[in-house]
Amino acid sequence: MAARVDLAQLADISVNSTVLLLCMIFVARPIGVYLSTMSSSLRWQEKALISWIAPRGIVAAAVSALFSIKLEQNGMDEASILASLVFFVIIFTVVLQSLTAKPIAKMLGEREPAPLGFLIFGGNHFARLLAKELMQTGLQVKIADTNWEAISAARMEGIPTYFGNPSSEHAQRTMDLTGIGNLLVLSPHKQMNSLVTQYYQFLFGEEHVAGLGATDKKEFEGHLPTEKYMKSLGLFNNVSYSKLASMSSQGASLKKTSITAEFSWEDYKKKYENRYTPLFMFDEKNHVKLVTKETTYSEDKIKGIVSLIKPETPVSE
Missing domain, CATH: 3.40.50.720 (NAD(P)-binding Rossmann-like Domain)
Known part of the structure; x- marks a missing residue:
C-alpha cells in the first residue's frame, strides 16, 4: 500500500483528510464501540479507552489497494486517493495513540498497577x-x-x-x-x-x-x-x-x-x-x-x- 501512495496527492487532500480523521476518532469510533458493547458489563472508562486505542484501519489497509485498482478499472479515476487516505489515517492514529495511550489510561483509571x-x-x-x-x-x-x-x-x-x-x-x-x-x-x-x-x-x-x-x-x-x-x-x-x-x-x-x-x-x-x-x-x-x-x-x-x-x-x- 505504501508503494501506491502519492505524496503530492496526499498533500492535496491533507485538509479534508484531517477533518475526516477527526470525525473517525471522535465520532464514528466511539459510536461503533458503544453500539457493539451495549450489552456488556464494561464501564464507561473502559469503553472510552477502547474507543481511543483499539485497532482501526487493519481491514482497510488490507483491501484499500485492491479496491482502488478495481474502482479505477471501472472508470473512477480519483479512486487512487483511497490508498493515500488510508495510509494517512493509519500513520496518524498509530503515532497519536502511541504517544497518548499511557496518559489517557492513567487519566481514566484503567492503567494496570505495577505487578508487585x-x-x-x-x-x-x-x-x-x-x-x-x-x-x-x-x-x-x-x-x-x-x-x-x-x-x-x-x-x-x-x-x-x-x-x-x-x-x-x-x-x-x-x-x-x-x-x-x-x-x-x-x-x-x-x-x-x-x-x-x-x-x-x-x-x-x-x-x-x-x-x-x-x-x-x-x-x-x-x-x-x-x-x-x-x-x-x-x-x-x-x-x-x-x-x-x-x-x-x-x-x-x-x-x-x-x-x-x-x-x-x-x-x-x-x-x-x-x-x-x-x-x-x-x-x-x-x-x-x-x-x-x-x-x-x-x-x-x-x-x-x-x-x-x-x-x-x-x-x-
Missing part, C-alpha cells in the same frame, strides 16, 4: 501461611501446585490457586497473572522447580524469581542444575525446604512485628535470638522486600518484619 504480587509454586502448609500474610499487605497472590490436596486446602483458606504446572502451555493460556510479577519456588519437586524457575526467569526477569536454598548434600557434578538456576536460590536467608518442614513440624509459626522507637530492631533480635527466620520486611509505605542470601537493607528504614518463629519449647513430633 507473587506467584507461589508449592501449596504446602508454610506456603499457604506465607500467601495469607502477603495478601494482608494488599498484594496479589496465587498458589500453583500439581498436588490437588494442597490446592484444595489453599482454596478452603481463600487463596487464589492454579491446579497444574505453572510453566505449562495450559497455564500460559488460562492462568491470570494480573498484578503478579514475582515467583517464589517453595515446592519439594526439584526437577519441576528448575523448569518453572527458568520459565519465569524469562517471563518476569531473573531478579523477580527466588527459590529455597539447596541442601548441603553434595551431588554428582553431572546432576547439578544450571548456574542461572542456582543463582535464584537463597530465599529466606538460604533456608532449605527440609529445614522449613522441620521447623513447621516443631510448631514454628509466622509472626508479623512492627519495628518502632519503643521496640527497635535490636530489641527484636534480642527477644527471638536464634529462633527466627526472617521472611520479608516492609517500610513505611508498606513495600515488601523479601529476605534472600543477597538481601541488603538499612535497619533505620525497616518498619516491620515477618518471620518464621520457632517456639521456645519445640513441639514433639
Whole structure:
C-alpha cells in the first residue's frame, strides 16, 4: 500500500483528510464501540479507552489497494486517493495513540498497577501461611501446585490457586497473572522447580524469581542444575525446604512485628535470638522486600518484619 501512495496527492487532500480523521476518532469510533458493547458489563472508562486505542484501519489497509485498482478499472479515476487516505489515517492514529495511550489510561483509571504480587509454586502448609500474610499487605497472590490436596486446602483458606504446572502451555493460556510479577519456588519437586524457575526467569526477569536454598548434600557434578538456576536460590536467608518442614513440624509459626522507637530492631533480635527466620520486611509505605542470601537493607528504614518463629519449647513430633 505504501508503494501506491502519492505524496503530492496526499498533500492535496491533507485538509479534508484531517477533518475526516477527526470525525473517525471522535465520532464514528466511539459510536461503533458503544453500539457493539451495549450489552456488556464494561464501564464507561473502559469503553472510552477502547474507543481511543483499539485497532482501526487493519481491514482497510488490507483491501484499500485492491479496491482502488478495481474502482479505477471501472472508470473512477480519483479512486487512487483511497490508498493515500488510508495510509494517512493509519500513520496518524498509530503515532497519536502511541504517544497518548499511557496518559489517557492513567487519566481514566484503567492503567494496570505495577505487578508487585507473587506467584507461589508449592501449596504446602508454610506456603499457604506465607500467601495469607502477603495478601494482608494488599498484594496479589496465587498458589500453583500439581498436588490437588494442597490446592484444595489453599482454596478452603481463600487463596487464589492454579491446579497444574505453572510453566505449562495450559497455564500460559488460562492462568491470570494480573498484578503478579514475582515467583517464589517453595515446592519439594526439584526437577519441576528448575523448569518453572527458568520459565519465569524469562517471563518476569531473573531478579523477580527466588527459590529455597539447596541442601548441603553434595551431588554428582553431572546432576547439578544450571548456574542461572542456582543463582535464584537463597530465599529466606538460604533456608532449605527440609529445614522449613522441620521447623513447621516443631510448631514454628509466622509472626508479623512492627519495628518502632519503643521496640527497635535490636530489641527484636534480642527477644527471638536464634529462633527466627526472617521472611520479608516492609517500610513505611508498606513495600515488601523479601529476605534472600543477597538481601541488603538499612535497619533505620525497616518498619516491620515477618518471620518464621520457632517456639521456645519445640513441639514433639
